[in-house]
Amino acid sequence: MKARRPDPETSARMARVRRKGTKIETMVSTVLRDLGAHYRKNVKTLPGSPDFANRSKRWAVFVNGCFWHHHKGCARATIPKSNRDFWVAKFRDNRRRDARNTARLLRAGYRVIVVWECQEDQIRGKLTKILEARSVDA
Ligand SMILES: [Zn+2]
Incomplete structure (x- = not known):
């Protein structure tokens, strides 16, 4: 059985939810800069197009x-x-x-972390760990 697409009203509401996600991205980029990390944004050549990644240091x-x-x-x-x-x-x-993309990156030797939008208070801790070469999931 095929699930129906949401009605236009629901779609519009969801689109607004999606855009709100950019606030935490700004916070992450601020902390990365603060920690002296170099990175690229939305790296489409890596699995899942990580929001931030450094290919030579191998983190995403x-x-x-x-x-x-x-x-x-x-x-x-x-x-x-x-x-x-x-x-x-x-x-x-x-x-x-998400799980597939993370697995691909790990196989390629990347350290991968996920920063959830509800975890503003954990950004610095998680990013510090990945820059110190430890992998943190979920
Ligand atoms: Zn959450």
């Missing part, structure tokens, strides 16, 4: 919106009531894709 950072990437156990990882099947399938696909 994904900044994930809790809604779109369905952050496990997070209050922001809600499922819209209308077209529930569509969203459940979409979130499952998103999470699988």
Whole structure:
């Protein structure tokens, strides 16, 4: 059974949620600069187009919106009531894709971290670890 696409109103609401994710990206780039890290943004040549990455140092950072990437156990990882099947399938696909991309990067010798949008207070700690060559997941 194929899940229906959401109605235009729901789509518009979700699009607004997506745009809000940029605030945490700005925070991450500020902390990276602060820590003296060099990086490129939205590196399309790497699996999953990491939001921040350094190919020579082999680290990648994904900044994930809790809604779109369905952050496990997070209050922001809600499922819209209308077209529930569509969203459940979409979130499952998103999470699988994330896991696949992380696995590819790890196999290529990258250290990978995920910064969730609800984890503003953890940004510095996580980024410090990855720059110190330790991998932190989820
Ligand atoms: Zn979250």
